[in-house]
Amino acid sequence: MKKLSLLVAVAALAAPGTAAAARERGVVVKVDRQAHLVAVAERGGSVVRVHTPRALSKPFRIGQRLSFAARQLRNGTVAGSAFRVAGRASRLTIHGTVRAFNSRKQTITLSAGGATLRMKLAARRTFMASSPPPKVGSDVTVTASVQDDDTLEADDVQEVDNNDQAENDDDQQAENDDQSGDDQSGDDGASSAPAGGSGDSGSGSGGDD
Numbered sequence: 001m002k003k004l005s006l007l008v009a010v011a012a013l014a015a016p017g018t019a020a021a022a023r024e025r026g027v028v029v030k031v032d033r034q035a036h037l038v039a040v041a042e043r044g045g046s047v048v049r050v051h052t053p054r055a056l057s058k059p060f061r062i063g064q065r066l067s068f069a070a071r072q073l074r075n076g077t078v079a080g081s082a083f084r085v086a087g088r089a090s091r092l093t094i095h096g097t098v099r100a101f102n103s104r105k106q107t108i109t110l111s112a113g114g115a116t117l118r119m120k121l122a123a124r125r126t127f128m129a130s131s132p133p134p135k136v137g138s139d140v141t142v143t144a145s146v147q148d149d150d151t152l153e154a155d156d157v158q159e160v161d162n163n164d165q166a167e168n169d170d171d172q173q174a175e176n177d178d179q180s181g182d183d184q185s186g187d188d189g190a191s192s193a194p195a196g197g198s199g200d201s202g203s204g205s206g207g208d209d
Contacts, residue, residue, distance in 0.1 A: 021069040021070060021071040021081070022069070022070055023067060023068070023069055023070070024040075024042065024048075024067070024068060024069075024070040024078075025042070025043065025065070025066065025067045025068075025086075026040035026041050026042040026043070026048070026065075026066060027040065027041050027063065027064065027065055027066070027089045027092045028040055028041075028060050028061065028062050028063060028064045028066060029041045029047065029062060029092070029094060029112075029115075029117060029144075029152060030062065030115050030117060031059065031060055031061065031062060033059055036051060036052050036053070036054055037049050037050065037051055037052065037077070038050050038052055038060050038066075039112070039113065039115035039117070040066060041092050041093065041094050041112075044093075044095075045093040045094055045095035045141060046095055046112075046113060047094060047095070047096065047112035047113030047114075047115055047117075048070075048077075048078050048113050049076075049077045049078065049113060049114050049115055050068065050070065050077070050078045050079075050080040051073075051077060051078065051079045051080055052080055052083070053081070053083075060083075060085075061150055062146060062150040062151065062152065063088050063089055063090075063092075063146035063150065064085050064087075064088055064089075065085065065086045065087045065088065065089055066083055066084065066085060066086070067083075067084045067086060068080040068081065068082060068083045068084070069081045069082045076114060077114070088146070089146060090145060090146055091143065091144065091145050091146070091155070092143075092144055092146070092152075093141060093142070093143055093144075094110065094112055094117065094141070094142045094144060095112065095139070095140075095141055095142075095160065096110030096111055096112030096113075096117065096139070096140060096142065097110060097111045097112070097137065097138070097139055097140070098110060098134045098135065098136050098137060098138050098139075098140055099111050099116065099136065100136065101133050101134065101136065103133065106120060106121040107119065107120055107121065108121060108133075108134075108142070108154055108157065110140070110142065117152065119142070119144060119151070119152045119153060119154045120151070120152075120153050120154065121153070121154050121157075122145070122153050122154060122155045133157075134157055134159050138159050139159065139160045140157050140158060140159055140160055141157075141158050141160050142154050142156070142157050142158075143155050143156040
């Protein structure tokens with residue numbers, strides 16, 4: 001019996017397309033209930049798409065602060081398990097690429113971590129001739145606020161220098177390495193079984209209260 005258990009454990013570690021689970025944290029910026037995916041904005045602003053268990057006691061909501069065990073998949077998404085909800089963020093940061101900008105409707109659409117995020121611009125946020133709106137295809141950092149209706153509103157949009165972004169990515173990787181030794185226990189009522197599979201949707205970054 002012990003030999004069988006050992007073989008099962010070895011087989012799990014050797015499964016293709018996966019990596020050992022590490023603890024990660026972030027804020028939910030998009031929810032795709034049909035695909036069982038959430039987009040999570042990490043503290044540095046990078047967005048990851050996370051597969052959630054199919055059987056959840058409560059669906060996740062935009063703005064929730066999550067911690068979870070993350071296992072990287074080949075398609076660039078993450079299989080999440082042992083989710084914990086640790087409150088709600090009021091503001092957050094997202095790094096992404098501008099896919100659309102509608103000056104009439106005052107909306108901006110970003111591609112971030114494989115997720116498409118559409119946000120309204122805050123009423124006080126207007127672009128002047130001296131500070132024109134970002135061009136489609138440009139990399140930006142958006143500071144957004146979480147609204148009561150579970151939507152995001154862009155308070156500030158700044159174009160990003162690629163060199164600065166590379167440094168931020170290095171800082172984020174270092175932070176993830178530090179978090180890999182965090183406590184793996186705890187669940188918010190969601191199934192702690194790892195979620196797998198592929199899908200598309202969702203993405204965002206860590207928030208400031």
